[in-house]
Amino acid sequence: MTFSPYDRPVRAAFVGLGRIYDLNMRAYVDNPDVEVVALVDPSEERRAERQSDWPAARTFATVAELASSGLEVDAVEALLPIPLHVEGVIELLGNGWHVNLQKPLCNDLASASRMLDAARANDRQLRVMENYVFYEPLVKLKEVVESGEIGEVGGYHLKMVASGLGGWEVPGSSYEWQFKQIREGRGILVFDDGWHKLSTALWLFGPVREVRAWIGGTEVMPGIAIDAPSTIVWEHESGIRGVWDITLAPDMYLRSDYYTNDERWEVTGRRGYARVNRCTGRGIQQPSLDVYADGEMRSYHALDDDWASSFRDSGRHWLRYLHTGQGPLLWSGEEAVSVLRFALAAYASSAAGGTGVDPASLQ
Ligand SMILES: NC(=O)c1ccc[n+]([C@@H]2O[C@H](COP(=O)([O-])OP(=O)(O)OC[C@H]3O[C@@H](n4cnc5c(N)ncnc54)[C@H](O)[C@@H]3O)[C@@H](O)[C@H]2O)c1
Numbered sequence: 001m002t003f004s005p006y007d008r009p010v011r012a013a014f015v016g017l018g019r020i021y022d023l024n025m026r027a028y029v030d031n032p033d034v035e036v037v038a039l040v041d042p043s044e045e046r047r048a049e050r051q052s053d054w055p056a057a058r059t060f061a062t063v064a065e066l067a068s069s070g071l072e073v074d075a076v077e078a079l080l081p082i083p084l085h086v087e088g089v090i091e092l093l094g095n096g097w098h099v100n101l102q103k104p105l106c107n108d109l110a111s112a113s114r115m116l117d118a119a120r121a122n123d124r125q126l127r128v129m130e131n132y133v134f135y136e137p138l139v140k141l142k143e144v145v146e147s148g149e150i151g152e153v154g155g156y157h158l159k160m161v162a163s164g165l166g167g168w169e170v171p172g173s174s175y176e177w178q179f180k181q182i183r184e185g186r187g188i189l190v191f192d193d194g195w196h197k198l199s200t201a202l203w204l205f206g207p208v209r210e211v212r213a214w215i216g217g218t219e220v221m222p223g224i225a226i227d228a229p230s231t232i233v234w235e236h237e238s239g240i241r242g243v244w245d246i247t248l249a250p251d252m253y254l255r256s257d258y259y260t261n262d263e264r265w266e267v268t269g270r271r272g273y274a275r276v277n278r279c280t281g282r283g284i285q286q287p288s289l290d291v292y293a294d295g296e297m298r299s300y301h302a303l304d305d306d307w308a309s310s311f312r313d314s315g316r317h318w319l320r321y322l323h324t325g326q327g328p329l330l331w332s333g334e335e336a337v338s339v340l341r342f343a344l345a346a347y348a349s350s351a352a353g354g355t356g357v358d359p360a361s362l363q
Pocket of ligand 1: 080103174
């Protein structure tokens with residue numbers, strides 16, 4: 001695909017003005033790389049609410065209305081419910097717009113091919129936004145690991161606890177599409193939020209050659225099971241192994257400005273370890289990154305550990321890319337397919353009783 005950066009600010013539209021808009025929009029505020037020209041959402045209430053952020057933008061109830069309005073748009077911030085990603089993104093690309101899509105890309109490889117084909121056919125960029133790889137404590141963790149400070153890496157551990165109490169309000173309408181995803185076997189912890197954890201694994205240590213998983217479920221209301229307890233282990237092509245445990249704590253209160261997700265990443269090397277203590281929520285309230293080596297603990301006290309900043313920085317990266325051509329995309333459509341394969345390999349392994357599955361072998 002050919003891509004020529006714009007020699008002027010990018011004209012952008014937000015499509016989907018729900019919960020996560022509150023964080024994604026931060027990349028667009030006071031950003032000379034972009035001009036927000038349109039807001040699209042079928043909800044009149046949402047449109048009115050978000051219009052106050054961008055008084056000069058025009059509002060539309062549908063993408064079709066925007067497309068036929070004659071308004072010039074270069075790129076779209078696609079914040080659609082997951083079940084609308086495939087057809088929604090194909091429509092956006094078909095209108096000749098670059099797309100920054102929220103994760104997960106989609107539920108299966110056939111749909112992913114259709115989306116990537118649409119990007120190629122329209123010669124447009126499809127990016128799947130990954131905010132975690134812009135979270136400063138994780139960026140610093142990667143730097144520490146690559147510096148050799150903790151020695152050669154032996155393995156690492158991701159932990160995730162979904163707690164039931166605390167955090168911000170999630171609209172009831174979001175649960176409707178989340179439950180649809182659950183019924184299709186794409187759970188909120190392993191697949192939706194889990195997408196980020198799998199992304200960080202690929203970003204930290206490269207391609208994965210084998211995945212083994214035991215995905216469980218806990219019924220939280222009749223017919224609706226949350227996908228925990230779950231344990232997923234994998235081996236990278238480098239031989240480094242990772243393990244990720246997911247636990248549900250429905251009665252645990254967690255302080256958070258966002259979702260109530262207690263998360264950790266801990267990499268162990270021959271000489272020491274480096275651990276990111278939290279991300280979305282404020283579970284462990286000590287410096288967000290600790291590094292232990294040679295009998296000494298060093299803690300990072302001044303990192304920007306507000307989860308929202310990772311959305312701001314990921315979005316800014318995309319807009320800078322469109323304006324200047326400075327990449328890489330983090331993530332491109334192809335890279336997002338690797339994350340999808342990783343998740344699908346976990347499902348295939350779990351269904352087969354925990355046997356090893358090579359993500360590349362999936363059809
Ligand atoms: N990066 C992260 O950590 C993170 C966190 C939460 C959500 N997300 C992702 O963001 C996306 C949106 O999630 P959310 O929590 O904001 O959902 P939400 O339900 O709060 O908002 C979705 C919005 O889309 C609107 N909408 C529905 N159909 C539409 C259409 N055809 N055209 C335009 N707008 C339409 C709805 O009216 C609603 O306002 C999902 O892909 C989700 O996975 C990512």
